[in-house]
Amino acid sequence: MNMLSGLNGLAVSELDAKPQPDVLEPDRQTVEILVIDSDGKPVADATVVVKGDSPTLEDIGTVTTGADGRASFSIHPELGPNQDDGTLDVDIKPPAGSEFADKRENTRILVVSG
Numbered sequence: 001m002n003m004l005s006g007l008n009g010l011a012v013s014e015l016d017a018k019p020q021p022d023v024l025e026p027d028r029q030t031v032e033i034l035v036i037d038s039d040g041k042p043v044a045d046a047t048v049v050v051k052g053d054s055p056t057l058e059d060i061g062t063v064t065t066g067a068d069g070r071a072s073f074s075i076h077p078e079l080g081p082n083q084d085d086g087t088l089d090v091d092i093k094p095p096a097g098s099e100f101a102d103k104r105e106n107t108r109i110l111v112v113s114g
Contacts, residue, residue, distance in 0.1 A: 012099050013037040015046065017090040017106040024088075025114040026055065028076040035069045035092055042069020043100060047093035054086030055079050055111040077111045085112045 018034040048071040050061040055077040063071035088109040094100035
């Protein structure tokens, strides 16, 4: 039983991303992403990456969250010819040395033509 009591020290908290807005039109705009832990508390010093899945981006956006758990991006998603919509992926790299993980898929940002 003593071996099982040590398992509590291995617990990690799953991170999640809450983009605002989560629906965009193809144009340059600002997106704010809140990174929270499994208890809904903001996480500082996490690296947030936004990259194009089906829409393209001029570059991959990477920003570190502030003390309030927020990262702000200026992005310009573009849809291809005859493409009505697509999604942007949001990945989170936990702060170094923390007990956080990002193993599940995060909320994606939907891009729709206007």
